[in-house]
Each structure stands twice: as C-alpha cells, then as structure tokens.
Amino acid sequence: MKPKLALYWAASCGGCEIAVVDVEEHILTIADFFDIVLWPVAMDFKYKDVEAMPDGEITLCLFNGSIRNSENEHMAKLLRAKSKVLVAFGSCAQEGCIPGLANLFTKQQIWDYVYKQSPSTVNESGIFPQPINKMPEGTIEIPTMWDTVKPLNQVVDVDYYVPGCPPQSDQILNVVVAVIDILKNGQPLPPKGTILGAGDKTCCDECGRERKEKKIKKFVRPHEIIPNPKECLMDQGIVCCGPATRSGCGAKCTAVNVPCRGCYGPPPDCLDPGAKMISALSSVIDASEPEEIDSILATLTDPVGTFYRFNLAASILGRGQMEVRKQS
Amino acid sequence: MSWEPKIAGFLCNWCSYTGADLAGTSRLHYPPNIRVIRMMCTGRMDPVFVFKAFQAGADGVIVSGCHPGDCHYQEGNFKMLRRAHLIKRVLADLGIHPDRFRLTWVSASEGDRWARFSADFTQTIRTLGPLKLTSDSILEGTYNAA
Ligand code: SF4
Ligand code: SF4
Ligand code: SF4
Ligand code: FES
Numbered sequence: 001m002k003p004k005l006a007l008y009w010a011a012s013c014g015g016c017e018i019a020v021v022d023v024e025e026h027i028l029t030i031a032d033f034f035d036i037v038l039w040p041v042a043m044d045f046k047y048k049d050v051e052a053m054p055d056g057e058i059t060l061c062l063f064n065g066s067i068r069n070s071e072n073e074h075m076a077k078l079l080r081a082k083s084k085v086l087v088a089f090g091s092c093a094q095e096g097c098i099p100g101l102a103n104l105f106t107k108q109q110i111w112d113y114v115y116k117q118s119p120s121t122v123n124e125s126g127i128f129p130q131p132i133n134k135m136p137e138g139t140i141e142i143p144t145m146w147d148t149v150k151p152l153n154q155v156v157d158v159d160y161y162v163p164g165c166p167p168q169s170d171q172i173l174n175v176v177v178a179v180i181d182i183l184k185n186g187q188p189l190p191p192k193g194t195i196l197g198a199g200d201k202t203c204c205d206e207c208g209r210e211r212k213e214k215k216i217k218k219f220v221r222p223h224e225i226i227p228n229p230k231e232c233l234m235d236q237g238i239v240c241c242g243p244a245t246r247s248g249c250g251a252k253c254t255a256v257n258v259p260c261r262g263c264y265g266p267p268p269d270c271l272d273p274g275a276k277m278i279s280a281l282s283s284v285i286d287a288s289e290p291e292e293i294d295s296i297l298a299t300l301t302d303p304v305g306t307f308y309r310f311n312l313a314a315s316i317l318g319r320g321q322m323e324v325r326k327q328s
Numbered sequence: 329m330s331w332e333p334k335i336a337g338f339l340c341n342w343c344s345y346t347g348a349d350l351a352g353t354s355r356l357h358y359p360p361n362i363r364v365i366r367m368m369c370t371g372r373m374d375p376v377f378v379f380k381a382f383q384a385g386a387d388g389v390i391v392s393g394c395h396p397g398d399c400h401y402q403e404g405n406f407k408m409l410r411r412a413h414l415i416k417r418v419l420a421d422l423g424i425h426p427d428r429f430r431l432t433w434v435s436a437s438e439g440d441r442w443a444r445f446s447a448d449f450t451q452t453i454r455t456l457g458p459l460k461l462t463s464d465s466i467l468e469g470t471y472n473a474a
Contacts, residue, residue: 104422274418275376282410288396293413303414304421316379320422322462 003059003183005034006050008079009041010072011099011149012065016090017041019166020062023173033180034060038079047075050082058082060179062089062162066099066313067150070131071143080156085179085189087196088152091165091263096313098165100149101305103312103319107147149313160190162197165263165310168249171197195265198248202267203260207242207251211235214284219299222259233259234284239306244276262310272316274307333453335388336381337362337446340370342400343435344392350439351446358443359450362390369393370431371404375415378429383461388428388453392442395433405433425456 009017021027021042030036037058038045050058061083067073080086091097102110115121115128133140152158162175175197182189190196199206211232220237227233233240233254241262242254248264266273281300287293300306308315339345345366351358367373370393381389391412393405408431416426430449434442 272376272379275374275379278375278411278414278418282407282414285410288406288409290409290413293410297413297417300417302421303418307418316376316383317419317422317424317461319462320419321424321460323460324423324425 002033002035004037004057005030006038006058006061006079006083007036007041008038008061008063008065008075010063010065010075010093010152011068012090012092013098014041016064016092016166019090019164019169019172022169023176024169026173026176029180030176033183047078050078053082055081056084058084059183060085060087062087063152064090064093064166066092066096067146067152067155068099068102068148069143069145073146073155076152076155085159086152086156087160087162088158089162090167091163091265091310093152094161094163094314095265095311096149096151097263097310100151100311100313101309102149104304106322107145148319151314154313159192161193161195161265163195163246163263163265164198164249167197168252171248195246198246198264200268201247203242203245203247203249203251203254203264206247206249207232207254207260209233209254215286216284217286217296219296219301221301222257227257229257233257234280239277239281239300241273241277241307241309243280244270244273244307262307265311273311274304274315277303277307331458333361333387333450333458334385335362335390335450335453336386337364338367338370338373338377338389338391339364339434340393340399340404341366341368343394343398343433344442346436347392347434347438347442350437351443352439354439356439356443358446361450361453362446369399369401369404370408371399371401373408373411375411378415382424382428382459387456387459388430388449390430390432390445390449392432392434392445395435398435423462424459427452428456428459 036043038050061079063079063086067076088094092099111128115123131142131144209232210230212235214235216237218237219239222238227236227238238259240259242260244266245260245262246264246267253260262273270276285293285296287296339348348364370391373391378389391408393408396405399405412431415429419429420426432445
C-alpha cells in the first residue's frame with residue numbers, strides 16, 4: 001500500500017499550492033510514490049472522507065495557511081489526528097505571515113473597515129457575515145472568523161516546518177525527495193521541530209552583494225532610487241531584512257534589486273526578527289546625536305510592518321497592548 | 329496586595345552599575361522596584377532583552393550606561409542610543425507606551441543621580457500602570473464570538 005499524502009490550505013493565499021505545482025514534472029514522482037488523499041486546490045475529496053479515516057492513517061500532511069476561523073481550526077485538529085507527520089508548510093502556517101499583521105487590529109476594526117468604511121463598499125443596511133443563515137431552502141453555515149490569526153503550532157502540535165512565502169519549488173522538491181528516501185529506506189526521521197528546506201545561515205550569507213561600512217543619513221524606499229546592482233542594498237539606504245532572515249531561497253529578491261522582506265523567517269538563534277532588525281539598522285545609521293537619529297529615523301516607514309511582515313503572530317510582543325493601540 | 333511596578337534595569341559594569349552600588353553604600357533612599365542586571369557595556373544590550381523583559385512581566389525597562397564619550401568600549405553607548413530610538417518607535421506602534429522604556433547615563437560617581445532616576449522612572453511606570461500584553465484570554469469575549 002502506498003503512503004498517504006494530504007495537502008491542505010487554511011487561511012492561505014494559494015501561493016503555497018502553486019509553489020507545489022511548480023515542481024513541474026516531478027509532481028508525477030510525488031503522485032507515483034504517494035496516494036494523495038486530500039488536496040482541495042487540485043482534487044475533489046470531501047472533509048468527511050478524511051473524518052472517516054482511522055487516526056494516523058495519513059503518512060505526511062503538508063499544511064499551509066494560518067488559523068483564523070472555525071473551519072481552519074477544525075481542519076488543523078482533524079489533520080493533526082489523522083497524520084503521522086504534520087508539516088507547517090510556508091510562512092503562514094509557520095509564523096502567521098502577512099495574514100498575521102491583522103493581529104494589529106481587532107476583528108471588529110477589520111469588519112468595520114471592510115464591510116462599512118472602505119471607499120469601495122456600499123452597505124447601507126449594515127450587513128455583516130453571519131455564521132448561520134436561515135433561507136427558505138434550508139440553513140447555510142459559514143465558518144466563524146476568530147479575533148486572532150495564529151500559526152499552526154499555536155493550535156496543534158507540529159512536527160516540522162518548511163519556511164518561505166511561498167517555499168521555493170527547488171526546496172520543496174528537496175524536502176519531498178528526502179521524505180521519500182526516508183520512507184523507502186526506513187531511515188529515522190529528523191528531530192522534531194526541524195526546519196526543512198532551508199539553510200542555517202542568514203539571507204545575507206547567500207546574497208552576492210558587496211558590503212562596506214554602512215553610513216546611512218537617510219532611508220529610501222525601493223521605488224525612490226535605482227540601486228547599484230553590486231552593493232548591499234542596506235548600504236544604499238534601503239531597508240533589507242536579510243540580516244534577520246534565514247538562508248534557503250538563494251537570496252532571490254536581492255538578486256533582482258529588491259530588498260529581502262524576510263519571508264524565510266528568522267535565522268537560527270534569532271528569537272525575534274524585529275529585535276534583530278533594530279540592531280541591524282542601528283549599526284548603519286550615521287548619527288550620535290538624538291536629534292539627528294530622530295531625523296534619520298523619520299525617513300523609515302512602518303517599522304513594525306517591515307520588521308515583522310511575516311512573523312508578527314509569532315513574535316515576542318505579539319499584539320502588544322491592543323487597548324492602547326485601539327485608541328490611537 | 330496593591331500593585332507595585334516591576335522594572336528590569338540593565339546597567340553597564342563600568343559606570344552605571346558602580347554608580348548604583350555607590351547609591352547603596354551611601355545609603356541613599358530610593359524605591360526598590362528596579363531589578364538590576366549587570367552587563368559589560370550597553371553596547372551588548374540586544375533589543376530582544378527588552379522585549380523578553382516585557383514578555384516576562386516587566387512593566388518598565390531601564391538601560392543605563394556611561395555618559396557619551398565615556399564608554400569603555402568607545403562606541404557601545406552610541407550604538408545603544410540608536411537602538412533606543414528604534415525600540416521606542418516599535419513599542420509605540422504596538423501600543424506599548426514608549427515611556428515604559430528609558431535609556432540614561434550614570435557615571436560611577438553619580439550614586440545620587442541613579443537614586444533620582446530610579447525614583448523618577450518608578451513614578452513614571454506607576455502612573456502608566458501595569459503593562460497588560462494582549463493575549464487571547466484578554467480577547468476571550470471576542471475570540472470565539474461571531
Ligand atoms: S506563505 Fe505566502 S504563499 Fe504561502 S499561503 Fe501564505 S501568503 Fe500565500
Ligand atoms: S542586507 Fe540585504 S542586500 Fe545587504 S547583504 Fe544582506 S541580504 Fe544582501
Ligand atoms: S530574499 Fe528574502 S523575501 Fe526574497 S524570497 Fe528570499 S527570504 Fe524571501
Ligand atoms: S562601558 Fe558603559 S556604556 Fe559602554
């Protein structure tokens with residue numbers, strides 16, 4: 001009997017799914033070795049098929065997307081029970097990713113904006129989504145949105161992590177090939193909690209740009225200058241999250257003049273990418289007087305959204321002090 | 329029991345820690361709310377220590393080093409100064425009052441200055457009240473509600 005594979009998306013943009021498909025013809029190797037039992041983006045299986053399985057029936061589950069509603073949570077718990085190995089696949093499942101930035105606001109604030117205040121919304125009767133809707137034809141139930149966006153491991157026990165938004169296809173292939181190898185030869189699995197499909201250095205270590213002593217008098221946003229293609233972007237005043245990001249993608253973004261935004265998550269031994277970015281930026285700012293430091297920092301846009309773009313939901317201070325934020 | 333501010337203090341070995349020691353040996357009176365942690369230089373102050381302290385229950389964090397120009401490693405306190413500005417900015421964006429974090433300079437001979445700063449910072453934190461980081465339990469009312 002073939003080992004069973006499940007792929008699932010919770011609060012996900014679909015990019016992680018596309019990244020899997022992007023392994024191109026190798027998808028056939030995967031389909032050949034595994035019996036795919038759930039893959040909503042590509043195949044028609046029902047949740048009740050999974051519910052009917054005995055616990056531990058699925059050998060490997062690649063779970064992408066964060067947890068932010070009742071359906072996501074139900075599927076996380078279900079797939080945890082049914083899977084021998086549960087992998088948080090991609091930044092959303094690993095650390096909350098872009099959806100996690102919603103934790104800066106409450107559900108009410110988000111709903112008020114989306115369903116009332118946004119310029120393109122017309123909602124005169126003030127209709128908000130209702131989880132239970134009674135219609136003449138019967139009752140329709142839709143998932144209930146939670147107030148907090150959570151990475152997978154804040155909801156269920158996770159065995160491994162594959163970072164990236166999305167994980168690079170060559171790395172996905174490496175991971176799947178390694179798993180197939182382990183299963184074929186009956187080798188032991190890597191220790192629980194291992195980060196698969198990535199390196200153990202920083203993005204800067206993979207970036208070919210030349211670094212000099214950094215002396216920044218002003219930060220610029222990427223569209224404001226045409227960066228020199230050989231020099232470190234940070235040296236040129238562009239905030240680059242390379243120092244606070246795990247290697248593994250091959251520094252894809254900086255190779256095309258775009259700063260690293262941090263999608264591979266924090267490097268080993270980094271407890272908080274924001275703290276790491278504070279240190280990194282503080283060592284490039286060329287000022288020692290409080291007034292000048294302030295005027296240079298005034299050119300820095302949205303530090304929280306920049307430093308924690310992918311990991312606010314997994315950061316040390318998390319949502320901070322919401323009551324105070326709400327008033328501001 | 330009424331609430332008392334819990335404050336983490338990170339003091340550099342060469343100036344501020346000695347200064348705080350002097351405040352003690354001179355028998356100056358100041359509030360006991362600051363738990364002092366000694367470090368070699370404020371240049372070693374990783375911003376993650378500040379975040380960890382708040383996460384672990386501190387209501388305020390104070391860092392104190394040598395006066396500008398007096399750092400025993402030349403540049404350490406200037407590095408800390410730049411970090412401090414960014415730390416405050418990030419805290420404010422997260423709804424944590426930036427006054428909960430303070431950077432000061434106290435030399436080895438300024439026991440009185442340390443005593444004054446401690447009292448003043450403790451008062452600031454007392455006025456701001458306890459730090460309550462938002463967790464699901466605080467949002468319980470809304471977390472599972474429709
Ligand atoms: S990690 Fe990125 S690509 Fe994957 S689902 Fe989340 S947002 Fe999309
Ligand atoms: S900061 Fe960015 S541009 Fe500079 S070396 Fe690191 S990854 Fe490359
Ligand atoms: S350079 Fe940074 S943002 Fe770009 S893919 Fe690599 S880790 Fe992600
Ligand atoms: S030694 Fe005191 S701040 Fe550097």
